[in-house]
Amino acid sequence: MTTRVGIEVSIAIADAVKLCNPDVVAAYPITPQTHIVEHLAELVADGELDAEYIPVESEHSAMSACLGSAASGARTFTATASQGLALMNEVVYVAAPMRLPIVMAVANRALSAPLSIWCDHSDMMSVRDTGWIQIIGENGQQLVDNIICAFRIAEDKRVLLPVMVHLDGFNLTHVIEPIAFPEQEEVDKFLKRTPYPLPLNPDKPVAMGEFAPPFIFTESKWAHEMAIVNSKKVIKEVWNEYNKKFGRQYTPVEKHHSDGAKVVLMTMGAVGETASVAVDEMVAEGQSVGQIRLRLWRPFPFEELRESVKDTDILIVLDRAISYGGPGGPVASEVKSAFYDQEKRPKIVSIVGGLGGRDITVAGFKDLINKGIKIARTGSKNEYEIYGVRE
Amino acid sequence: MAKSESELTWKDLEIGAIIAAPGSARSYESGTWRSQRPTYDFSKCIKCGMCALFCPEGCIEQNEDGYFEADLFYCKGCGICARECWPRVIKMVEEVE
Numbered sequence: 001m002t003t004r005v006g007i008e009v010s011i012a013i014a015d016a017v018k019l020c021n022p023d024v025v026a027a028y029p030i031t032p033q034t035h036i037v038e039h040l041a042e043l044v045a046d047g048e049l050d051a052e053y054i055p056v057e058s059e060h061s062a063m064s065a066c067l068g069s070a071a072s073g074a075r076t077f078t079a080t081a082s083q084g085l086a087l088m089n090e091v092v093y094v095a096a097p098m099r100l101p102i103v104m105a106v107a108n109r110a111l112s113a114p115l116s117i118w119c120d121h122s123d124m125m126s127v128r129d130t131g132w133i134q135i136i137g138e139n140g141q142q143l144v145d146n147i148i149c150a151f152r153i154a155e156d157k158r159v160l161l162p163v164m165v166h167l168d169g170f171n172l173t174h175v176i177e178p179i180a181f182p183e184q185e186e187v188d189k190f191l192k193r194t195p196y197p198l199p200l201n202p203d204k205p206v207a208m209g210e211f212a213p214p215f216i217f218t219e220s221k222w223a224h225e226m227a228i229v230n231s232k233k234v235i236k237e238v239w240n241e242y243n244k245k246f247g248r249q250y251t252p253v254e255k256h257h258s259d260g261a262k263v264v265l266m267t268m269g270a271v272g273e274t275a276s277v278a279v280d281e282m283v284a285e286g287q288s289v290g291q292i293r294l295r296l297w298r299p300f301p302f303e304e305l306r307e308s309v310k311d312t313d314i315l316i317v318l319d320r321a322i323s324y325g326g327p328g329g330p331v332a333s334e335v336k337s338a339f340y341d342q343e344k345r346p347k348i349v350s351i352v353g354g355l356g357g358r359d360i361t362v363a364g365f366k367d368l369i370n371k372g373i374k375i376a377r378t379g380s381k382n383e384y385e386i387y388g389v390r391e
Numbered sequence: 392m393a394k395s396e397s398e399l400t401w402k403d404l405e406i407g408a409i410i411a412a413p414g415s416a417r418s419y420e421s422g423t424w425r426s427q428r429p430t431y432d433f434s435k436c437i438k439c440g441m442c443a444l445f446c447p448e449g450c451i452e453q454n455e456d457g458y459f460e461a462d463l464f465y466c467k468g469c470g471i472c473a474r475e476c477w478p479r480v481i482k483m484v485e486e487v488e
Binding site: 097098099100160197198205206207208209210211213216219220222223 | 404409415
C-alpha cells in the first residue's frame with residue numbers, strides 16, 4: 001500500500017532516483033535543477049544512498065564523468081538545466097550513439113540572452129537531435145514514475161540509449177505536490193539489473209567512441225537511428241507494465257476530451273494542466289474543444305499523434321521556444337511535417353508562448369484557443385503567432 | 392571481422408560501434424588519403440633517420456639496404472619527411488592515378 005506525501009517535486013525526483021539505486025551521480029548544480037542534485041548529494045553523504053557522488057567542476061565534466069561511469073556498466077544519473085545543458089552539449093551528443101544508458105533530468109529553463117532563470121523549452125529544443133530518448137512530465141507524480149521507467153527503458157537490451165526526463169523549471173521543480181512513491185521492494189522487482197553487453201573491463205579491453213572512416217560512419221548512424229525508432233515499442237511496453245504494477249498509465253500522446261473534438265490544443269509540460277482547466281470550461285460551455293499532451297518527444301510518436309486527432313479540423317500547437325527565422329515553433333513544424341502527406345489532415349496553427357516564464361492563465365488559454373480558431377479560419381500572413389507579445 | 396569494408400552492414404557493428412578486437416587501425420589503408428607521394432634519390436641518403444623520426448604516421452622504416460622508406464599503404468603524403476630531409480633525398484611528386 002503506497003501513501004501519498006506532500007513533497008517538493010525536485011526532492012521527490014531525488015527520492016525516485018534513490019529508489020532506482022544508482023551507482024554514480026555526477027552533476028553540477030544550476031538553477032532551477034539545484035534541489036534535485038543537492039538532495040542526492042545529501043542522501044549519499046548521509047549514507048542513505050550507496051552511490052558515488054562526483055562533484056564535478058562543470059556540466060561538460062558532469063556528462064563526461066557519466067560517459068565513463070555508464071561505459072563501465074554502472075547505473076548513472078545526472079541532472080541539469082538551460083546553460084548547463086548548453087555547456088554539456090558536446091558530450092550529450094556523444095552519449096547516445098555510444099549507446100550508454102544514462103538517465104538525465106532536465107529542469108527546463110530559457111537559454112540566455114537576455115538572462116532568464118524561468119521556464120521555457122529552448123533548452124529542450126537545443127538537444128533535439130542528440131539522439132536521446134526524451135520524455136516530458138507534466139506534474140510531480142508523472143516525473144517520479146518516469147524517472148523509474150527511464151532507467152528501465154534505457155537499460156533494456158533492445159534499447160541501450162540515454163533518456164532525458166524533462167520537467168518545467170520552477171513550475172514543477174519548486175512546487176509542492178501530493179506524490180505516491182512505490183515501495184523499494186516493488187521498484188527493485190521492476191528495475192532488475194542487466195549487465196551492459198561490452199563494458200570497460202581490463203580483462204576484456206574494448207575501444208569505445210572510436211574513429212569511424214566514411215566506409216562505416218553511415219552504418220553507425222543508421223544503427224543509432226534504428227535503436228531509437230525501435231525503442232518506442234519498448235517504451236510503451238514499459239509504461240504498460242508500470243501501469244499493471246503501480247496503477248498509473250502513460251502513453252506517448254495523452255488525450256483529454258480530444259476524441260471527436262473539432263478543435264484540439266497540443267501542449268508539452270506543466271502548462272498542460274492549466275490548459276486542461278480552460279478546455280474543461282470550454283467543453284462545459286458546449287464547445288467542441290479537446291487537448292492532447294505530448295509525453296514522448298523522441299522518438300517522435302507519429303502514429304499516435306495522427307490517431308489522436310483523426311476527427312479534428314483545427315490543431316493548435318503551443319510551443320515554448322522559437323526557431324528564429326524558421327517555420328515557427330519547433331514542435332509545430334514537426335507536427336506539420338507529420339501531417340503533410342496525409343490525405344485527411346487538420347489545419348495546424350503554430351502559436352509560441354510562455355517564453356522565459358511568462359504565465360498563460362486559464363483565461364489566457366481560452367483566448368489562445370479562440371485566436372487559434374480564428375487564424376485557422378481566416379488565415380495569417382505569418383508562419384506562426386506569438387502569444388501575448390506587446391507590439 | 393570476416394567481411395570486407397564494403398560488405399559491412401549496420402547490423403554487423405557492435406553496440407555503440409565499439410571495437411572489441413585490437414588491430415583495426417592496422418588494417419585501415421590511410422594511404423588512400425594521399426595526393427602526393429615521396430620519391431627517393433638514395434645516392435644522397437646518409438641514413439640519419441630524421442624522416443622516420445618526424446613521420447606523424449610512423450610508417451617509415453629501413454629497407455634491406457638500410458635506407459629509410461615510407462610504407463605507401465599508410466603514407467598520407469603530408470611531405471614532412473621531404474621538408475625535414477636536409478640532404479634532399481626525398482622529393483614529393485603528384486599522385487597521377
